[in-house]
Amino acid sequence: MSLDKFFDTVNQDQDNYVAKLKEIVAIPSISCVAERRADTVRMGEWIIAELERLGATTKRVEPGTQQLDGQTVDLPPVVLATYGTDPSKKTVLIYGHYDVQPALKEDGWNTDPFTLVEDKEHRLIGRGSTDDKGPVLGWLCAIEAHQKIGLDIPVNLKFCFEGMEESGSEGLDAIIAAEAEGYFKGVDCVCISDNYWLGKTKPCLTYGLRGINYFGISVKGPAQDLHSGVFGGTVHEPMTDLITLMASLVDSQGRIRVPGIMDQVADLTDAEKKTYEGLDFSHADLHAALGGAKTELHADPQDTLMHRWRYPALSLHGIEGAFYAPGGKTVIPSHPIGKFSIRTVPDMDPHTVDKLVKEYLEAEFKKLNSKNTLTIICGHHGKPWVSSPDHWNFVAGAKAVERVFNCQPDLTREGGSIPVTLTFQDALKKNVLLLPMGACDDGAHSINEKVDRRNFVEGIKLYGAYFHELAAVKTE
Numbered sequence: 001m002s003l004d005k006f007f008d009t010v011n012q013d014q015d016n017y018v019a020k021l022k023e024i025v026a027i028p029s030i031s032c033v034a035e036r037r038a039d040t041v042r043m044g045e046w047i048i049a050e051l052e053r054l055g056a057t058t059k060r061v062e063p064g065t066q067q068l069d070g071q072t073v074d075l076p077p078v079v080l081a082t083y084g085t086d087p088s089k090k091t092v093l094i095y096g097h098y099d100v101q102p103a104l105k106e107d108g109w110n111t112d113p114f115t116l117v118e119d120k121e122h123r124l125i126g127r128g129s130t131d132d133k134g135p136v137l138g139w140l141c142a143i144e145a146h147q148k149i150g151l152d153i154p155v156n157l158k159f160c161f162e163g164m165e166e167s168g169s170e171g172l173d174a175i176i177a178a179e180a181e182g183y184f185k186g187v188d189c190v191c192i193s194d195n196y197w198l199g200k201t202k203p204c205l206t207y208g209l210r211g212i213n214y215f216g217i218s219v220k221g222p223a224q225d226l227h228s229g230v231f232g233g234t235v236h237e238p239m240t241d242l243i244t245l246m247a248s249l250v251d252s253q254g255r256i257r258v259p260g261i262m263d264q265v266a267d268l269t270d271a272e273k274k275t276y277e278g279l280d281f282s283h284a285d286l287h288a289a290l291g292g293a294k295t296e297l298h299a300d301p302q303d304t305l306m307h308r309w310r311y312p313a314l315s316l317h318g319i320e321g322a323f324y325a326p327g328g329k330t331v332i333p334s335h336p337i338g339k340f341s342i343r344t345v346p347d348m349d350p351h352t353v354d355k356l357v358k359e360y361l362e363a364e365f366k367k368l369n370s371k372n373t374l375t376i377i378c379g380h381h382g383k384p385w386v387s388s389p390d391h392w393n394f395v396a397g398a399k400a401v402e403r404v405f406n407c408q409p410d411l412t413r414e415g416g417s418i419p420v421t422l423t424f425q426d427a428l429k430k431n432v433l434l435l436p437m438g439a440c441d442d443g444a445h446s447i448n449e450k451v452d453r454r455n456f457v458e459g460i461k462l463y464g465a466y467f468h469e470l471a472a473v474k475t476e
C-alpha cells in the first residue's frame with residue numbers, strides 16, 4: 001500500500017492547515033479562568049463544526065457546572081464524534097484537548113500569544129500550538145487529506161475532545177464511565193497526541209505519565225492589604241508565614257521534604273533500569289529545552305530522565321494575591337495563596353498524598369506561632385499511568401513512525417500528566433498509545449510556545465500512516 005499520494009497532499013496543503021491553526025490559536029480557550037469560559041465553549045463549537053464539515057457524526061455532551069472565580073459556570077462541552085462505522089474495520093478512539101494554559105504578552109512572550117506567527121526558523125508560535133490545538137487539528141487534517149485524494153481511511157475513528165484538561169478534566173471521568181458501554185463500545189484501542197518527543201528530531205511512542213496533585217496554601221490575616229510603614233513590625237504578616245511554609249516543601253536539590261511521600265514510590269527494578277540504557281537523550285537536549293540554561297539537578301542524563309518520569313517532583317508555581325508587578329509598592333498582602341503541585345508516580349495514592357501534605361503543612365504552621373489563619377486547599381488530582389509498549393497498538397505506531405521518519409521511535413515515559421489516560425485504560429480495558437507530534441523544546445505552558453512547521457506537517461502524515469498501520473497490524 002502506498003501512502004505517497006497522501007503525503008504529497010499533506011505537503012501541498014500545509015499552508016491551509018497552518019491557516020486553520022492560526023484561526024484556532026486566536027480563540028483564547030483558557031479553562032482555568034471564568035472570564036475565558038465563553039471562549040473555551042466557542043473553541044469546542046469550532047471543533048464540532050469542523051468535524052461535521054468533514055462528515056463525522058457529533059455528540060455534544062455537557063459535563064455540568066463548576067465553581068470558578070466565585071461564580072457557577074458551565075463546564076465546556078465534551079465533543080464526541082464518530083467517523084466510519086464499518087464493522088469489518090478496527091476502531092480507534094482519539095483523545096485530545098482544546099483548552100489551553102493562560103498566557104499574557106507581559107509574561108515575556110515576544111509576540112501576542114493568541115496570534116500564531118511563523119518565524120524565520122519555521123516555528124509556529126502561539127499558545128496551544130503544540131499543547132494541544134496543533135495535534136487536535138492534525139487528526140482532522142489527516143482526514144481532510146484522505147478525502148481530497150479519495151483514499152479510504154481503513155479504520156473507524158471515534159473522537160473525544162475535552163475543554164478542561166488543563167484544569168483537572170472535571171466532569172470527564174463520569175462521562176467516560178457512563179458511555180463505556182454506549183458511545184465507546186466497540187473501541188479497539190486508544191491514541192492520544194498530547195506530549196513531546198525526547199529530543200528535537202526523533203519521534204517517540206510514550207507508555208507512561210506522571211500524575212498530579214495540585215495544592216493551594218491560603219494564609220489569611222488582616223481584612224485588607226496594609227501599608228507596611230504603618231503596620232510592618234506590628235502584625236503577623238501572611239506572606240512571611242506563606243513563604244516559610246512554601247520553603248519547607250522542597251529543597252534546592254529538588255528533594256521533597258514532606259515526610260512519607262518518597263515511601264510510596266515503587267522500587268526501581270533491574271528490568272526498568274535497562275529501559276533507560278538505549279535512549280537517545282543527552283543534557284544538550286535538556287539545555288536546548290531550557291533555552292540554553294545549564295541548570296540540571298543531576299549529573300547523569302539517565303538520572304535526569306528517571307527524575308522526570310519515575311520519581312515524584314514538587315514544584316512551586318506562584319502566589320495569588322501577592323504584589324508582583326514592576327515598581328516598589330510597599331504593601332503587606334492580606335491574603336496570599338501559594339500554589340504548588342506534586343507530580344506523582346507509581347505507587348503513590350492521590351488521597352494519601354493530600355493527607356500527608358495537609359498534616360505536614362499544618363504541623364509546620366503550628367511551629368510559627370502565628371495568629372493568621374491557614375487553609376490547605378487540595379485541588380485536582382490525576383493518577384500516574386504506566387502501560388505495556390508491547391501491544392499491537394504500539395507496533396502500529398512504530399511502523400507509522402518508520403514510514404514517515406525512516407527511523408525507529410524512542411520508547412518513552414512522560415513527566416507531565418493527562419489524567420484521562422488511566423480512565424480510558426480502566427473503563428474501556430483497551431491499550432492506550434501516546435503518539436506525540438511536538439518536540440522537546442516546544443515550551444508548552446511557557447512563553448513563546450511553538451510547534452515546528454516540520455513537526456506539524458510530518459505529524460499529520462504520521463497520524464494518517466498510523467490509521468493504515470493499525471488496519472494492517474496483527475492483533476494476536
Ligand SMILES: C[C@H](N)C(=O)N[C@@H](Cc1c[nH]cn1)C(=O)O
Pocket residue numbers: 131132165166167168194195212214382415416417418444
Ligand atoms: C502533558 C499534557 N500536555 C499537559 O500539559 N498536561 C497538564 C495537565 C494539567 C494538570 N493540571 C494542570 N494541567 C500538565 O501536565 O500540567
Ligand SMILES: [Zn+2]
Pocket residue numbers: 101131166444445
Ligand atoms: Zn498542557
Ligand SMILES: [Zn+2]
Pocket residue numbers: 097131132165194
Ligand atoms: Zn496537553
